[in-house]
Amino acid sequence: MSKVPKVILSRHAFLGSTPAASEYLHVQNMCRGTKEETLVDVLTHRSSSQRQLICAAYEEATGRMLVDDLRGDTGGDFEDLLVALVTPPAAYDCHELMRAMKGAGTTDSVLIEIFASRSAEQIRALNEVYLTETEKKVTLDLKSEVSGEFADALLLLAEGKRDENTTVDTERAKEDAKALYDAGEKKWGTDECKFINILCHRSIPQLRQTLIEYKTISGKTLQKSIEGEMSGTLKELLVAIVKCVKSVPAYLAERLYESMKGGGTDEWTLNRIMVSRSEIDLLDIRAEFKKRYKYSLHSAIESDLSGELGEALKVICGGDD
Known part of the structure; x- marks a missing residue:
């Protein structure tokens, strides 16, 4: 597990007279500002459940959704990262899937990554969010986007029905x-x-x-x-x-390497993996990255990205192995 604070605040405590109670005000002021350093400091040092408390307190205090203000006051890949951080994990997977299917054609590499690396439980949670937000099943939309035997395999995975028995025959x-x-x-x-x-x-x-x-x-x-x-x-x-x-961590370490290899950077893949795995197996991904490529994930991010996005991703990454 990555090094994320584990103190989970109740909503009452969060809105009470504690140091943590002012965090949503910091975010509110920064969104009006906008001071990216404070957004990074608050959002990257909290667990996903704590960020949801911040979102709830922000909405109660301002009448606005934090995710909407982040979209309005930041931009580009940095905005995508901040939005990802304040989105619940299943909803984030769902939105990444929607993004991969948006417009003409599909981004097959994203479909493959999500459905190959997520557990059956995670896929079922994604399906629930997708159904709530679109009133359609994931598989129905996938059928209109992909075809052939690739579609056959992808649809089986998208149903989230992989056997979960841990006994080996x-x-x-x-x-x-x-x-x-x-x-x-x-x-x-x-x-x-x-x-x-x-x-x-x-x-x-x-x-x-x-x-x-x-x-x-x-x-x-x-x-x-x-x-x-x-x-x-x-x-x-x-x-x-x-x-x-x-090894899922080894697969995702390879995906991260590919996202930063060569002359450009695939920030979409980099953001998605770093955020979605930050509380699952990011330490294992870091270890696999170092073992395979002989330098740390932290140093790879540092050499490939600058500015607020680079700083935020380095914080999420944690230590320099």
Whole structure:
């Protein structure tokens, strides 16, 4: 877990005569100002639940939504980050999904990242917010945005029905591994449906055992087989699932590296991962980043970004490993 203060204030205490009670006034004044340093200081040093208390107190005191004032007084990627910080996790995932489907075409990499890395519980929470805000099911809108076997796999994940049993059935893992081998490496052509069915339905612990059994049967990893047998967005999705089965923090560390590699920066991906994982596994992501790339995530952000956005992301990141 990342280093986030764990003192959760009741609404009464928050509005009472304590130092914390004035935080919403700080935010109110800064939004009128706007003094970015104070916005960063207040919003990045609080947990998500504490930020929701700030939002509630802000609305009660001003009659306005904090998220609306942040949108009105800041801008660009820095605004996106502040809005992300004051948005509840499930709603944030939902809004990122909407953004990925907005306009002509879809941002498939974002769809893949969200549905491959989130737990079934997180996906169900996303679905609830989506239904509340749009009065439609996520799967209904996805069907109009994606197609083919990529759509088949994505829709299975979007239903949030992955098996959550933590008990591993070794015999079933061997059967699944052989079925995958027979459907790919051993076959002329590839039975993509078999890969989709197993990788999108089995529990994560069960799939970890299947990866082991597959390596024994095939002599190569399942990831290598998928990369050699498939192409396009289906390949990208199934590879992402396999990577997340092995380690979600390692997968997201790779996504962060890719977002800062080369001449530009993908601030959208950087903001999304840093905020959405800040209270889940950011310390593990930092450790994986350092192990893989031999320098810290903090130093990568420092060298790639400047200004308020860079400062805010460094605070969220925490220490320089």
